[in-house]
Amino acid sequence: MLIQKEIDLQDKHSFHCPVKTEYWVEYDSIEELQQILREANDFGLPIMPIGGGCNLLFCRDYEGILLHSCIKDWSLLEEDEKSVLLQVGAGLNWDEWVALSIEKGWCGLQNLSGIPGEVGASPVQNIGAYGVEAKDCIESVMVLDRETLACETKLAQDCAFGYRMSRFKQDWKDRHIVCYVNYRLSKDASFCLDYGQLKEEVQKLGEPSLKNVRQAVLTIRNSKLPDPDKLGNAGSFFKNPCIDMAHYQSILNDYPDIPAWPQNDGSVKISAAWMIDRCGWKGYREGDAGVCETQALVLVNHGQASGEDILHLYEKIADSVEEKFRVKLQPEVVVLK
Numbered sequence: 001m002l003i004q005k006e007i008d009l010q011d012k013h014s015f016h017c018p019v020k021t022e023y024w025v026e027y028d029s030i031e032e033l034q035q036i037l038r039e040a041n042d043f044g045l046p047i048m049p050i051g052g053g054c055n056l057l058f059c060r061d062y063e064g065i066l067l068h069s070c071i072k073d074w075s076l077l078e079e080d081e082k083s084v085l086l087q088v089g090a091g092l093n094w095d096e097w098v099a100l101s102i103e104k105g106w107c108g109l110q111n112l113s114g115i116p117g118e119v120g121a122s123p124v125q126n127i128g129a130y131g132v133e134a135k136d137c138i139e140s141v142m143v144l145d146r147e148t149l150a151c152e153t154k155l156a157q158d159c160a161f162g163y164r165m166s167r168f169k170q171d172w173k174d175r176h177i178v179c180y181v182n183y184r185l186s187k188d189a190s191f192c193l194d195y196g197q198l199k200e201e202v203q204k205l206g207e208p209s210l211k212n213v214r215q216a217v218l219t220i221r222n223s224k225l226p227d228p229d230k231l232g233n234a235g236s237f238f239k240n241p242c243i244d245m246a247h248y249q250s251i252l253n254d255y256p257d258i259p260a261w262p263q264n265d266g267s268v269k270i271s272a273a274w275m276i277d278r279c280g281w282k283g284y285r286e287g288d289a290g291v292c293e294t295q296a297l298v299l300v301n302h303g304q305a306s307g308e309d310i311l312h313l314y315e316k317i318a319d320s321v322e323e324k325f326r327v328k329l330q331p332e333v334v335v336l337k
């Protein structure tokens with residue numbers, strides 16, 4: 001267990017904004033987490049679990065306790081002819097876990113290669129990329145109830161997973177801390193290559209295989225998404241908005257080439273990056289806050305931008321998109337104002 005006071009958060013979140021936390025606490029086991037919560041609940045300070053800090057914008061110092069999981073172990077819970085069930089610690093680096101699963105020949109997570117952050121965030125955010133979402137492989141999530149301090153297993157079907165959404169961000173918000181995530185991965189290879197230029201990128205490497213799909217995804221990501229260790233960012237700052245069909249048709253009349261993906265519920269998801277790009281924001285910079293040159297959805301910190309600077313830029317972009325396309329963009333990143 002590690003307890004630190006008044007800690008600089010610049011290297012603990014991927015935007016690298018100059019902020020502090022009152023307390024930074026790391027735990028290595030569920031028992032340690034229970035002990036911390038027992039004491040922290042008496043303190044009456046706000047508590048927030050934080051993983052890699054890859055989807056967070058701090059607009060001010062955090063006046064409370066940031067709890068970071070160092071539970072990084074994994075184990076094989078079940079195995080049959082077709083699949084394996086793995087229990088993976090919330091504190092394990094996400095891409096290390098994906099690489100390990102591919103090394104073992106387990107299929108399911110290859111399209112999610114290269115996503116920054118840690119395993120614990122995968123069910124909360126239902127992380128996704130290249131046509132696959134974490135929910136496609138999550139069987140259940142082991143959480144600790146923050147009040148009762150009891151461990152519970154939440155089945156995937158009860159988590160209401162949606163596009164970058166789950167109950168952990170809605171009615172279960174602030175109630176649980178994710179300790180382990182249980183993934184069901186397949187022993188048979190089957191590939192989802194229909195997103196963007198993924199198929200072509202895989203073909204350049206040869207036959208589809210777990211390793212080739214991972215490599216192709218990493219190549220595409222590296223060509224568009226800035227490395228947060230070199231240029232502060234939190235991936236897509238905006239969500240792709242889902243709008244109703246009538247609204248989509250009216251936009252389509254004016255902008256026939258807007259990328260769109262019909263959803264099962266009859267709505268249409270449209271590309272926020274494309275709209276932001278059409279409003280002329282790509283590569284824009286205001287002080288140290290900017291818009292990525294290769295992917296308009298990504299806001300970047302060129303050096304010493306504050307959370308407020310980034311938020312201000314977000315608001316300007318959202319306003320201009322609303323004015324041009326009559327669509328209100330929402331942040332994908334969690335903004336702590």
Ligand code: EPU
Nearest residue numbers: 129130131235236238239240259271273274277294295296
């Ligand atoms: N586009 C533009 N301008 C740009 C970028 C993209 O016009 O600057 C167009 C592209 O031409 C393409 C469309 O927008 O037709 C979609 O672009 P892309 O494939 O890059 O995907 P995205 O919708 O912008 C989403 C996720 C990413 C994920 C990619 C690939 C969200 C909010 N973002 O981006 O996730 O990597 O798809 O699956 O859903 C993240 O969540 O942090 C993230 C990076």
